[in-house]
Amino acid sequence: MNDQTMTPEERAANLKGLGSSRKRVEDVRFTQGKGNYVDDIKLDGMLFGAFVRSPYAHARVVSVNKDAAMAVPGVVAVLTAEDLAPLGLHWMPTLAGDKQMVLADGKVLFQGQEVAYVVAENRYIAADAAELVEVDYEELPVLTDPFEALKSDVVLREDLAGQTEGAHGPRKHHNHIFTWEQGDKDATEAVLGEADVVAEEMVYYHRTHPCPLETCGCVASMDKVTGKLTLYGTFQAPHAIRTVVSLISGLAEHNIRVISPDIGGGFGNKVGAYAGYVCSVVASIVTGQPVKWVENRMENLMSTAFARDYWMQGKIAATKDGKITGLWCHTTADHGGFDACADPTKFPAGFMNICTGSYDIPTAYLAVDGVYTNKAPGGVAYRCSFRVTEAAYFIERMIEVLAIKLNMDAAELRRINFIRKDQFPYQSALGWEYDSGDYHTAWDKALKAVDYEGLRAEQAQRIEDFKAGKTRKLLGIGLTHFTEIVGAGPVKNCDILGLGMFDSCEIRIHPTGSAIARLGTISQGQGHATTFAQIIASEIGLPADDITLEEGDTDTAPYGLGTYGSRSTPVAGAATAMAARKIRAKAQMIAAYLLEVHDDDVEWDVDRFSVKGAPERFKTMKEIAFAAYNQAIPGLEPGLEAVSYYDPPNMTYPFGAYICVMEIDVDTGEWDVRQFYALDDCGTRINPMIIEGQVHGGVTEALAIAMGQEIAYDEMGNVKTGTLMDFFLPTAWETPNYTTDHTVTPSPHHPIGAKGVGESPNVGGVPAFSNAVHDAFRPFGLVQSHMPHDHWRIWKIANGLGMHG
Amino acid sequence: MIPAGFEYHRPGDIASAIGILQEHGDEARVIAGGHSLIPMMKLRMAEMGHLVDLQAIDELKGIEISAETVSLGAMVTQHELITHDGLAAAIPLIREAALQIADPQVRYVGTVGGNVANGDPGNDMPGLMQCLNATFELSGPDGTRSVAARDFYEAAYFTAREDEEILTRISIPVPGAGVGQAYEKQKRKIGDYATAAAAVMVGNGQASVAMTNLADTPVWSESASNALADGDVSGCVAAMLDAIDPVADNRGPVEFKKHVAAVMLRRAIERAQSRAG
């Protein structure tokens, strides 16, 4: 090799390490249709499961008659709650400290709830037989409104009757789950009482659904000879699933192997445990045959974890010059029939207390009340870290509402309230320590990039033209400056079912200088195999192309809490860097031995150790790797491997400035995003191309949510948006062009300074789109209007403002 | 999303297809492109023991154009409607409307016959055919007959076609030179049915207007057409608003749909008028 002649920069470039827009190694198989998803798994003798689901949102299940279904040739079993009860598996614990029916135990609480599980030789027979299971229901009054549920005499959770203490403290009503309070109530109310200006608004973040391309599914395979259960599934947290399966099934954990194969998107939908997993495991144990269950699109939308559904009542106080003095928020959280939110145990409303956002707000108070209704359970972090999107939407709307009240430019109002660079690490009024940030720089860069002044001038002209009858289109400028809190998280305050939220990486260097790394996370499209190899490449000087990455098999990967909440890079990425550093430390000793100098007399140089002051004397990492396996080095064990379990000292706080320019047709409610600018600061940038891809995908999901996507129910609790005809997924046609940009403010506590980016675009995108709609109508008197901003709701705004003559 | 079981038939001519329909009565259904029928079967909202595939029947294919008439085989795909230059020259409105149906994948297999025979108020072709004053040719056990598109639709999924009849061809008078045409459709996204859509022909002192997805059938209004022929746009819109009867759904409440119906109609009229002449 020409190792001698290459400059350090050239050698570094060859590694394709940090900062390289290395192509995604995963895409070779994905673009050729060679991915291996759960539904691609075919095992000998595999049976198929299908659910009988409730057509009612609230009903007593009087009886279930299986006879006709059992008579269908090819049907092996029909399971009901009665069959699971002797095993204690008719209910299962949720991640939020509640419990949830696996199969309807006497009643159903939401439309689409699992009532019986049909197991048959193939999926066609299973589907036919499911139609033949006769369920006798007795309808009960339906509660779809959380405010009404808190007043109603109708008891949804009869199993909890009389329990005044829930998993998160006292329950105030039989349909109440918890109250979660943060901050200083009295001080905040005092500030509100004395403030020059107080703006108050109800901000609703509607119910929606992560809707990954691949629905949820699993294959359970119990080997009766070895006593081992292998469970393949669409799991965002395979290790946690193994532990949960062990705890609820009584199978020893070493006899369970959980495998997450390729996953076609998760977005939080695949974090929790579903009835399908439990029933498939039971069916495989009972039959001794593998059992596959894969939900269809309607089942996915109707019954697996939804997101959002927060009614956030806000009050924001400021001086007459616009300096914010206090923030108050009361949230009513609609959790559906069971509390199955996927949040760290101590955070029943996730990190909603990041709702002071990017602003230096000295006093704040937050209370969240969780409520049961007749809707599907869930409340997952849809491409966000535990309710951070709700928090960001709330504060970014409240800022706009305050700007209206103060008659002030919303960009300027943000600027004068940003936490200043010199205030970091910043202690927020609701209890977080923001690690780093430089909001003013990002903001100014963003405003300049879009020519904010020019846009406002154009908008002013447009308003004139509109009033003069020259146009029927309005121009909206949607501003957002968001701050996320990701990377859960420190084990001292973050756990899921008692499992601390650390993560892990194990690296093995092979004798010829290539490597395999295994992590406790699992990619669902994020490109871990590409980016984590880059971290290792930069840390230990082996080319990323020579590093294989594996995740998702609990028999081989080190224990970790999985991938959601933008935690992979902040936590597992840190573990990866730390494990690599252990390897480098040992490599240093090997190099010193080979170069016959003291350990301290060699120094690291991109891909090698060289003798200090004599750079021509060096050992490359490749040479060191070989030496680790073929030399007896005094005082050193052979081999070159390391493992790190990383417990982060703090969360990371990515931030960004997004600006959306939107045209709105007041007569039809149609909208057109003319420009979307996204500046992200995710600290150290590992792979700019992947960051750009994440931003494109995340902003597109944000567009969907803000502009039309919802899980809507009618008064009977019927899901009105159960297919992709009505549940809005944008096509290429509706997707605007995006301009991406960045600043870099590294995290001071993360080994490589990275903060995580996958979810920022959803967190920042939703308020940017929504604010654009609001901004377009602001000159005509609009203060607040609820998402999703689909055509008819936008039309309704215009109509309400008298724009239709 | 798995349909119930069924027998599959693939006859080679119209007579055998009718024979199969006769044999199995309302247990049998024809399938053309399947892009309305198969989703209904998967939802188990349509279940039938016998599916009669029309793909192998050559008589149902082909586009023929003469000076006065365009004749479309029932099995002509929506994609062919878009790519056929002769058709676009004779009746540009058909291409303009077809381009607003669903997405390219659906249009490759979805047929014009299936679109008009389906009877779904969301389909775009029925209103279009009413605007164009098309005639549907039906073949059944008792021979063939013709039904005007304007007389064909009775209610959602109910048409003048008998169960044992097959729609074979659609014939459309070629509008005279100078007639401006336009199709205007509001939808939530690509692949969506209309929130409201309007088909308009105007010129030479004549006019025809029809609308889609604003009642349980397509709506062609004689009085609206007459008003437009007289140059009275507001009268046309008012008459059409009288004729439609939208219902609230995920696309929006009734008042919104009525408003958008008027906007679509006005825009279509404006564009058609600009093309007349």
Ligand SMILES: Cc1cc2nc3c(=O)[nH]c(=O)nc-3n(C[C@H](O)[C@H](O)[C@H](O)COP(=O)(O)OP(=O)(O)OC[C@H]3O[C@@H](n4cnc5c(N)ncnc54)[C@H](O)[C@@H]3O)c2cc1C
């Ligand atoms: C995602 C999606 C979006 C769509 N969007 C639109 C849209 O925007 N606008 C629109 O107009 N359509 C839309 N469609 C429907 C599409 O255009 C269908 O192709 C069309 O409605 C039916 O045509 P087909 O050939 O697929 O008929 P099929 O689905 O095969 O049949 C439909 C019905 O017509 C009957 N039938 C079919 N052919 C005949 C015949 N020759 N004689 C008698 N009966 C017959 C069948 O028995 C069945 O009842 C959409 C479909 C999908 C899946």
